[in-house]
Amino acid sequence: MKRVFALxxxxxxxxxxxxxxxxFVPLHYCPDLGLLLVVGLGLCWRSTAGGVALxxxxxxxxxxxxxxxFGQHMLLRIFAFGAARACSQQLNLRGVIPRATFVVALTxxxxxxxxxxxxxxxxxxxxxxxxxxxxxxxxLINGAFAPLCVWLxxxxxxxxxxxxxxxQLLQLRPRNRLT
Amino acid sequence: xxxxxxxxxxxxxxxxLVAFAVVxxxxxxxxxxxxxxxxxxxxxxxxxxIAAPVQKMIAFPFDLxxxxxxxxxxxxxxxxxxxxxxARLAAVEEENLQLREALIASGRLARIAxxxxxxxxxxxxxxxxxxxxxxxxxxxxxxRGREQGVRSGMxxxxxxxxxxxxxxxxxxxxxxxxxxxxxxxxxxxxxxxRSQGIVRGRGTSELDFEFVIRGSDVRIGDVVITSGLGGxxxxxxxxxxxxxxxxxxxxxxxxxxxxxxVDFGRLEQVFVMLRRGPTMEVxxxxxxxxxxxxxxxxxxxx
Numbered sequence: 001m002k003r004v005f006a007l008x009x010x011x012x013x014x015x016x017x018x019x020x021x022x023x024f025v026p027l028h029y030c031p032d033l034g035l036l037l038v039v040g041l042g043l044c045w046r047s048t049a050g051g052v053a054l055x056x057x058x059x060x061x062x063x064x065x066x067x068x069x070f071g072q073h074m075l076l077r078i079f080a081f082g083a084a085r086a087c088s089q090q091l092n093l094r095g096v097i098p099r100a101t102f103v104v105a106l107t108x109x110x111x112x113x114x115x116x117x118x119x120x121x122x123x124x125x126x127x128x129x130x131x132x133x134x135x136x137x138x139x140l141i142n143g144a145f146a147p148l149c150v151w152l153x154x155x156x157x158x159x160x161x162x163x164x165x166x167x168q169l170l171q172l173r174p175r176n177r178l179t
Numbered sequence: 180x181x182x183x184x185x186x187x188x189x190x191x192x193x194x195x196l197v198a199f200a201v202v203x204x205x206x207x208x209x210x211x212x213x214x215x216x217x218x219x220x221x222x223x224x225x226x227x228x229i230a231a232p233v234q235k236m237i238a239f240p241f242d243l244x245x246x247x248x249x250x251x252x253x254x255x256x257x258x259x260x261x262x263x264x265x266a267r268l269a270a271v272e273e274e275n276l277q278l279r280e281a282l283i284a285s286g287r288l289a290r291i292a293x294x295x296x297x298x299x300x301x302x303x304x305x306x307x308x309x310x311x312x313x314x315x316x317x318x319x320x321x322x323r324g325r326e327q328g329v330r331s332g333m334x335x336x337x338x339x340x341x342x343x344x345x346x347x348x349x350x351x352x353x354x355x356x357x358x359x360x361x362x363x364x365x366x367x368x369x370x371x372x373r374s375q376g377i378v379r380g381r382g383t384s385e386l387d388f389e390f391v392i393r394g395s396d397v398r399i400g401d402v403v404i405t406s407g408l409g410g411x412x413x414x415x416x417x418x419x420x421x422x423x424x425x426x427x428x429x430x431x432x433x434x435x436x437x438x439x440x441v442d443f444g445r446l447e448q449v450f451v452m453l454r455r456g457p458t459m460e461v462x463x464x465x466x467x468x469x470x471x472x473x474x475x476x477x478x479x480x481x
Binding site: 012013014015016017018019020021022023024026027028030032034048049052053056059061062064065066067068069070071072073074075078082111114115117118121122123128130131134138 | 188189192193196197199200201202203204205206207208219223226227229230233234235237238241245307308309310311312313314315316317318320346354356360361362364381382383
């Protein structure tokens, strides 16, 4: 349970950090920490149901802080989790380059999904040239940060699952050499 | 069979969450700024309330560095700027004097002074604490909320012009959609020719002005102001300046590109106009009517 709350807190903090950094740096030059966190969950979280619920909750928090329609980020985060989980079962996403490539592709798909959902449910334009121009650097930066973020999510998740289970790691120490 | 049984709860959860998200989007689309659903309370409001101080704290060291640098740079050419501003002030004072003389001569100054009180709107200064975490939306978080009288549907301005509209509020923070957002559409007029059109956000630092070609006179350098139609924004707030006008071809509608009056990259302080536009007041009045009819039903029966 600690694992869920800790990742929920990190997930809530991620859009807040992005929002603060966005006042100084254009956001398409910043990594989408929320998306990367969900990809990390998709690759390392054991329970699919728990991962889906956690991704949806992280999406809801992003919706509250964003100007998107309520539910838009939630839907896209569920999709991102599902895509990461399905691709990790079919493809080898263990290395740095496969993970980065996957996140670049996923960023493009989720951005196009955002544009399509805004056009369908909202009142704005769909995907246009301006959006595509900003999408390229954003996808590349997400890809560059993906291996590090996924590794961090894995480490945090593993560490907290040990804490949750109350396991003490067995430490093997070399004996004093007999003289 | 066992695999199917294992997967059923996950599938049901995904279907349920997707259905919830779709319904939430439809409801959100249908609710206008000013609706009670836009006033966030409980855990949703708490997240917005927490976000404002957290973002302020994160941004503090960056703000400090930026301000120190800006002050240092501005000191370098302060003397030249001062000279220029003094000359401009003298010219504007002269022009102002001439305009006052003309108004007094036409007898309109006294009438303007009488009606001015009706147009004065209380303004609440507010600080911008964060921007939208998604690069595909243009909204901001401000550090004033319902406690200070901010409600969704209230326009936000800066000393340079129109900034946007409050879309959701919590106790101590509010979320506002900028005029740059792809979902923003404002009824505007060209100040010089009074040609009417729609100012649309493009999600970038520029805006589009869509107008009907017949009878419209739009030129580069024209200033676009709010028309007051649509009822959300008061009339006469500066929005942007025309920088280019597209070739219409055979189309009925023409588009001009605008540069906003407000420099959104340097926006730090804004003012919330503590009065909603006429349309907002109608929605608010209908809420009030609803409340009154509920009270009447409770007291006197259906």
